[in-house]
Amino acid sequence: MLLVENISKTFFPGTINEKRALQGLSLHLKPGDFATVIGGNGAGKSTMLNSIAGVFPVDEGRVLIDGEDITKKPEHKRAKYIGRVFQDPMLGTAAGMMIEENLALASRRGETPGLGWSLSRDQHEHFYELLKELDLGLEKRMTAKVGLLSGGQRQALTLLMATLKKPKLLLLDEHTAALDPKTAAKVLALTEKIVTRDNLTTLMITHNMRDALRYGNRLIMLHNGRVIIDVQGEEKQHLEIPDLLAMFEKASGSEMASDRLLLG
């Protein structure tokens, strides 16, 4: 499904701020893989996701989705294959537009917009049912501007938008990090429900080791811009935090220093 081959990305090359964010990272996701991604600050988690989404070009390597090389495609052309939810709840929606207008835009992800009405009547019914499933009462506020919603509601809506038109790949960039623990748990449960229901190939960055162990069928750890741990299936189901720490020390040759990764 997703094939990342040996990608590298250096920010501010040749300056004092030079940052080698990705150093020959490779990754292969099978259809239906739900992989959680962990790693310390600066390990390259977000850079990897943004490279796949096409936010910036990579320096080396290739990105393929379903066998199609998308390495040279700009961000908006990759959107056809990829649904995304960002860490910042403000980034996933247009605040000044109504809930149903946002959903209408998402329902045409990857299509060239035309001169037909953006919002049609039969869509309204469809959106109503989908919002009802979220169980946040949003179905009663479909004409409310998204800017009036709470962070958690916005993330739930963004998740719905990202999966409204089934993506080949779902990218979740710490999408619950900005929420309070209770809301985060709710959004995560919703994420699992949607990903399982639609059998979506998913990459989910999280800073929380417990969440990384609890969700998905696969766990990937990045360190210095490379994948250093990749466990899946049976092995992942039985993994505990101490095992993970031991694996990290063995793989990286250094001790896990990030408290945030442990406790967060």
Added chain:
Amino acid sequence: MIDLLIPTVAQGLLWAVMALGVYVTFRVLDIADLTVEGSFPLGAATAASLMVAGYGPLTALFIAFLAGTLSGVVTGLLHTKMKIPALLAGILTMIALYSVNLRVMGKANLSLLGVDTSFKIARSMLGLNMAQTTLIVGLVVTIIVGAFMYWFFGTQIGAAIRATGFNQQMIRAQGVDTDVTIILGLLISNGLVAVSGALVAQSNGFSDVGMGTGTIVIGLASVIIGEVLFGTRSFKNCLVSVVLGSIVYRIVIAVVLAMGMPPNDLKLFTSVLVALALSMPLIKAKLGIRKVVR
């Protein structure tokens, strides 16, 4: 008083088309586009030159619209493809258009004396006086432009342009090329501004290379006055507010002139007005009054 009111409202309607154009960039796209200072006289120069050369006023209006859209595309390309900040891109186009406008007219001022403008033709058809005719023509054009905008920004492309103004990251993630939506927005905006310039030139009976000075400030004044006085509940509401804002602005100007303010101070007055209106949210917050404008 009523003698003064009709021509004032009529002028307000002709300029409302420009204000609607400014609304597209300033509010929908969230860009302060200075191209309008050049596209307004560009519309006037194009229409006036064509009419002097014997073309009909409607043809002149249409070509003026096309010329305006072209200037918007130039600013759009400078901004999106060359990564020049929007404000600077607009200034560059505006300055370039000064020379273009002189070339279009061949001189700094072109009189339409003895030329059949749309207003003169409409007057003989309607059998009304000039002020009433201007009012009716202005009303018809404003309604057409308003209806077009209401339709267009409800379409898929229009919704994508509006989303671009709110959140470029989000709409790119939906697969829309924001370079295209920004260029389209600037295109429509400056097309409308040029139409307004062409109408004002026909109404005044001349086109002048300097007539664009202050266009952006008048546009902003109309948008902000309209929003404050008449609300922003829905897109339709916003469009009506901008048109009414343009009329109120003209009335305010007429009143202060009638009260004896020297016409030379007009631009100073307008700037102060807009500066005050723009700082309203802060002033209100400081005074603890609840926010009315979005």
